[in-house]
Amino acid sequence: MTPALDTAIAAVDDALAEIEDPTARRDAMRVADAKLSEVFKRxxxxxxxxxxxxxxxxxxxxxxLGGVSAQRAWQISRGQ
Incomplete structure (x- = not known):
């Protein structure tokens, strides 16, 4: 991992830790998870x-890409 990624991950961790309400913190985690999933997919x-x-x-x-089939690799390349 790079220092920039370490810093970004620490910033997200700190931001989540600042949310006192557990329900609000869980909601924020869901939003962050969805956004990161889209970034990783791209x-x-x-x-x-x-x-x-x-x-x-x-x-x-x-x-x-982690031991996926050739067909799955092609699908990933097409955003599927």
Whole structure:
């Protein structure tokens, strides 16, 4: 991990810790989780496309993405 990511994660942790009401804190966690899921999906898509554009076959892209099939790697590259 990079120092910038460590700082960003610590900032989110601190922001959540400042929310005193447990229900409000849980709601904020759900929102943050949904937003991060979208960010990660977009980055997985970019990684899949970058690897394939550099000549990696979909099978190898799938392995790099965590052992998914070639078909799933292609789907990820299309944002599915």
């Amino acid at each position: 980055h997985r898509q970019g990684i899949a496309n970058d690897l394939h554009d550099k000549g990696k076959p979909w099978r190898e892209v799938g392995e790099i």
